[in-house]
Amino acid sequence: MLQLTRVSKHFGGLAVLREVSFTIERGEIVGLIGPNGAGKSTLFNLICGLARPNTGAISFAGRRIDGLPAHRVCALGLAKTSQLVRIFPGMSVTDNALVGALLRTRNIRQARSIAMAALERLGLGHAAYLSASDLGLVDRMRLELARALCTEPALLLVDELLAGLGPAEVNVTLELLRRLHSQGLTLAIIEHNLGALMRLCGRVLALDAGRLIAEGSPEAVSRDPRVVESYLGGAAGDA
Numbered sequence: 317m318l319q320l321t322r323v324s325k326h327f328g329g330l331a332v333l334r335e336v337s338f339t340i341e342r343g344e345i346v347g348l349i350g351p352n353g354a355g356k357s358t359l360f361n362l363i364c365g366l367a368r369p370n371t372g373a374i375s376f377a378g379r380r381i382d383g384l385p386a387h388r389v390c391a392l393g394l395a396k397t398s399q400l401v402r403i404f405p406g407m408s409v410t411d412n413a414l415v416g417a418l419l420r421t422r423n424i425r426q427a428r429s430i431a432m433a434a435l436e437r438l439g440l441g442h443a444a445y446l447s448a449s450d451l452g453l454v455d456r457m458r459l460e461l462a463r464a465l466c467t468e469p470a471l472l473l474v475d476e477l478l479a480g481l482g483p484a485e486v487n488v489t490l491e492l493l494r495r496l497h498s499q500g501l502t503l504a505i506i507e508h509n510l511g512a513l514m515r516l517c518g519r520v521l522a523l524d525a526g527r528l529i530a531e532g533s534p535e536a537v538s539r540d541p542r543v544v545e546s547y548l549g550g551a552a553g554d555a
């Protein structure tokens with residue numbers, strides 16, 4: 317479904333991604349881990365068209381997508397939630413979600429009904445007419461997901477959705493992601509909460525300093541000596 321071939325990205329003299337290659341198959345939940353600054357968010361930005369790789373190729377559903385602008389990539393069925401949840405605070409919850417639906421239709425009534433359906437799917441239907449600024453952290457997270465779902469993705473990239481959530485809220489979110497997956501959504505998830513990731517993902521990729529250093533089952537990757545050294549600092553080898 318998604319294929320990266322020797323993708324590199326540098327900002328000025330700083331090499332942020334170095335020859336990263338991997339594939340994601342339809343129906344997978346793939347985790348992406350790595351220490352702060354490893355290049356995880358940059359990788360997602362390249363995939364969804366917010367930035368272009370310097371070298372290498374990215375294909376989605378059999379089409380080359382590197383170099384396409386983000387709205388074109390999104391129209392092909394590839395969406396991303398951002399690490400910092402951004403809401404339009406003066407607007408209602410529905411209107412915030414509706415922004416995503418405008419990619420699919422210019423008809424506002426149709427967009428509104430897509431938005432309502434997405435909010436219902438995420439258990440946020442009851443808050444549809446509230447101001448988005450009145451939402452708590454978990455509901456903002458739901459809204460971020462709803463906005464992405466409104467673009468009708470086949471593959472959703474999720475960048476650190478769990479940051480700042482307590483254990484109960486993390487469980488609620490994992491359940492939501494599992495439900496979306498069971499409804500046919502393929503997921504790639506950046507997450508520092510390794511425990512959560514292990515419970516969710518079938519496969520994990522580990523980045524360190526812009527290089528893919530390990531790939532495999534959550535158990536295997538979390539025991540990989542290079543991952544333990546780079547990411548877990550040696551202290552959490554049994555995580």
Ligand SMILES: Nc1ncnc2c1ncn2[C@@H]1O[C@H](COP(=O)(O)OP(=O)(O)OP(=O)(O)O)[C@@H](O)[C@H]1O
Binds near residue numbers: 350352354355358359
């Ligand atoms: N637009 C940019 N211009 C210059 N440097 C950048 C830019 N975006 C990211 N970087 C640098 O690239 C490196 C990787 O950043 P990135 O945000 O991809 O890391 P990350 O793995 O997502 O980290 P975190 O876990 O903290 O979110 C960092 O050194 C960062 O400072």
Ligand SMILES: [Mg+2]
Binds near residue numbers: 356357358399
């Ligand atoms: Mg990041």
